[in-house]
Each structure stands twice: as structure tokens, then as C-alpha cells.
């Protein structure tokens with residue numbers, strides 16, 4: 001475990017974390033972890049069990065009642081819930097609209113954080129999220145906070161959704177992003193903040209390659 005490196009990449013929605021984290025992981029041969037997928041997984045499981053996601057007790061019960069399994073596939077961690085591996089399902093609108101509230105439930109955060117920490121057993125990781133540098137791996141020397149102007153982030157998310165075939169309006173994407181930013185940064189448990197010692201990268205006018213290079217250079221220093 002001594003040689004295991006954990007690179008923490010935090011930041012708001014649509015700041016480019018996923019693309020950057022995947023690029024860094026690929027170049028370094030590390031495993032990529034999308035921590036938001038676990039919060040989405042808890043939400044998806046609750047929804048498919050017909051649970052009201054505004055009822056924390058019911059969400060917690062459906063989370064603990066399920067059988068979770070983690071493994072590595074194509075350089076990234078994946079999980080199954082009761083034997084099913086949700087991927088596309090995690091991106092669907094009903095999950096997207098409820099996940100920020102589910103991620104604000106302290107017991108859900110505890111469950112997810114413990115599972116994320118145990119993923120270091122797979123080896124070196126690049127993990128993206130909101131609290132990786134502050135809560136999941138606070139002792140990691142490799143912490144980054146990726147940001148971009150809200151308008152730029154909303155445009156990136158809008159293009160992503162449209163190219164995925166979703167029928168969205170740009171102003172609605174902007175509103176939904178603002179709403180999620182607010183919930184994520186004002187919730188009581190582990191709000192999105194810059195971790196002490198994190199390198200802040202504003203990617204508004206940087207290319208993807210520049211951002212990846214900035215992260216790798218800082219890790220290699």
C-alpha cells in the first residue's frame with residue numbers, strides 16, 4: 001500500500017473533472033474512479049425500489065438492503081447493485097434530479113466514503129468528486145480543485161446532454177446546474193470546498209491537454 005498514490009480531483013458540476021481525471025489516469029496507468037457514480041447508484045437503487053428520495057430513512061434502508069460489489073473494468077472502477085451494473089441508468093433524468101438531495105444524507109455519505117477509501121486496495125487511483133481531497137483522502141499530497149465559469153460549465157453540460165440525445169434547453173441546464181451547485185456547496189455534511197493544499201485550476205480558457213499536463217506535472221514534481 002505504501003506505493004499507492006491517490007490523486008484527488010474535486011470541483012463543481014461540469015468543471016471538466018471526468019475528462020481530465022480519465023486522461024490523467026490513462027496517462028499514468030492508474031484506475032479512474034467516478035465517486036459521483038456511487039451517489040447516483042444509491043439514488044438509482046432507491047428509485048427502482050419505489051422509495052421516496054426525500055425520505056432519508058427509506059433511502060438508507062434501500063442502500064443497506066442491497067448487495068454492492070466493486071471491481072475494475074477497462075481501467076475504471078465499476079459496481080454492481082444486487083447483481084446489476086447500472087451505467088447509462090445513472091445518467092438518466094430522474095437520478096440526476098434527486099441525486100444532490102440523496103448525497104446530502106450523512107449516512108449515505110458515510111457509506112460511500114468508506115467504499116471509496118477501500119478502492120485503494122485496487123492500487124493507485126485518480127478519483128474525482130466533491131470531497132475527495134477534504135474527506136476521502138485528506139492526507140493525499142495530490143489534490144486538485146478544478147473550476148470554470150458557471151456559463152462555460154453550463155454550455156459544456158448542455159453540449160454533453162444534447163449529444164447524448166437529450167432534449168434540453170440551455171437556460172434550463174444553467175438553472176439546474178446552479179441549483180445543484182448550491183445544494184453541493186451549502187449542505188451541512190462535507191460541502192464542496194477547496195481542500196487545504198489543493199492546487200486550484202481554472203479551466204475556463206484552458207485546453208483539455210493543458211489541464212491534464214498541469215495535473216501530471218504537479219504529481220511528478
Ligand code: DC
Nearest residue numbers: 035036037039099100103129130131
Ligand atoms: O459528479 P456527479 O454529477 O456525478 O455527482 C452527482 C452528485 O453527487 C452531485 O450532486 C454531487 C454529489 N457528489 C458528492 O456529494 N460528493 C462526491 N464526492 C461526488 C459527488
